[in-house]
Amino acid sequence: MRLSTKGQYGLRAALDLADRYGQGPVPLKAIAEREEISEHYLEQLIAELRKAGLVISQRGAQGGYILARAPDKITVAEIVEVLEGPIAPVDCLAEDNCKRSPVCAAQAIWKKLAAAMNQVLGSTTLADLIAENKRLKS
Amino acid sequence: MRLSTKGQYGLRAALDLADRYGQGPVPLKAIAEREEISEHYLEQLIAELRKAGLVISQRGAQGGYILARAPDKITVAEIVEVLEGPIAPVDCLAEDNCKRSPVCAAQAIWKKLAAAMNQVLGSTTLADLIAENKRLKS
DNA sequence: TTTAATCCCAACTAATTTACTCGGATTTCG
DNA sequence: CGAAATCCGAGTAAATTAGTTGGGATTAAA
Numbered sequence: 001m002r003l004s005t006k007g008q009y010g011l012r013a014a015l016d017l018a019d020r021y022g023q024g025p026v027p028l029k030a031i032a033e034r035e036e037i038s039e040h041y042l043e044q045l046i047a048e049l050r051k052a053g054l055v056i057s058q059r060g061a062q063g064g065y066i067l068a069r070a071p072d073k074i075t076v077a078e079i080v081e082v083l084e085g086p087i088a089p090v091d092c093l094a095e096d097n098c099k100r101s102p103v104c105a106a107q108a109i110w111k112k113l114a115a116a117m118n119q120v121l122g123s124t125t126l127a128d129l130i131a132e133n134k135r136l137k138s
Numbered sequence: 139m140r141l142s143t144k145g146q147y148g149l150r151a152a153l154d155l156a157d158r159y160g161q162g163p164v165p166l167k168a169i170a171e172r173e174e175i176s177e178h179y180l181e182q183l184i185a186e187l188r189k190a191g192l193v194i195s196q197r198g199a200q201g202g203y204i205l206a207r208a209p210d211k212i213t214v215a216e217i218v219e220v221l222e223g224p225i226a227p228v229d230c231l232a233e234d235n236c237k238r239s240p241v242c243a244a245q246a247i248w249k250k251l252a253a254a255m256n257q258v259l260g261s262t263t264l265a266d267l268i269a270e271n272k273r274l275k276s
Numbered sequence: 277t278t279t280a281a282t283c284c285c286a287a288c289t290a291a292t293t294t295a296c297t298c299g300g301a302t303t304t305c306g
Numbered sequence: 307c308g309a310a311a312t313c314c315g316a317g318t319a320a321a322t323t324a325g326t327t328g329g330g331a332t333t334a335a336a
Binding site for chain 4: 285
């Protein structure tokens with residue numbers, strides 16, 4: 001019941017960008033160093049975020065990455081879903097083709113769990129986390 | 139962000155036992171057939187539940203498995219934790235040794251998520267799910 | 277007391293996923 | 307032009323998943 005490092009690293013990278021939103025493009029190398037993540041690996045993850053329209057890239061010298069929207073307009077759920085797929089504890093909810101569904105007493109709890117997870121992740125923005133972190137450190 | 143089949147199968151087996159609580163031992167073969175799960179694989183899972191004290195076994199002919207407590211005294215969280223480990227979306231919460239912890243803005247959301255997941259799974263018993271399923275089918 | 281039903285246990289394995297690495301091509305600023 | 311960046315596809319070692327295989331031990335019932 002764990003997120004893979006893709007989701008974890010991806011969120012940290014997004015938060016790194018959120019922290020620097022409005023200050024021009026942030027090069028991958030800088031993110032990788034601050035977050036202590038393999039640069040090449042992070043490149044693949046951020047590419048997925050770019051393809052999903054959550055970050056924008058600027059190629060060439062002085063280039064880097066920028067969040068596609070303001071940090072208060074991007075939820076954690078969006079980041080996680082791009083990198084980990086739908087936020088659902090079991091496949092049979094996402095797939096919706098489980099033939100045991102009508103007799104499966106377990107299904108109800110997975111639905112409840114999925115709803116709770118989506119509520120938490122969908123109602124928290126990158127800006128929320130940056131603000132909370134700043135508050136804690138002060 | 140998915141449970142493995144261990145957690146899913148394990149919960150289904152536990153629910154199968156819950157449905158027959160008070161009717162004597164239920165043989166593994168019967169559970170495996172009803173739930174369409176490999177008998178030998180399920181055997182390994184239920185062995186973990188037994189070692190954790192959640193089910194009791196009766197060996198020999200006419201033997202089988204019985205829930206160690208009444209279905210309304212066993213939560214889904216207990217079953218899942220035995221088979222999948224602590225209910226936490228990232229390791230750094232369970233391990234409590236992440237050196238980035240003081241600067242990690244991501245940590246807050248994982249804590250919130252873990253709390254929500256534990257709340258949902260910890261407040262639902264096997265009896266709750268059996269009852270809800272019966273209600274839906276009627 | 278035999279026999280059949282059951283659980284118990286350990287080892288093995290194929291497929292998939294994870295978490296990367298490697299090597300280069302392309303773009304853009306100064 | 308040259309350095310700083312992103313872009314892209316392929317390769318890979320280790321771990322995990324989801325089982326399978328094969329036998330041994332226990333017990334109720336005939």
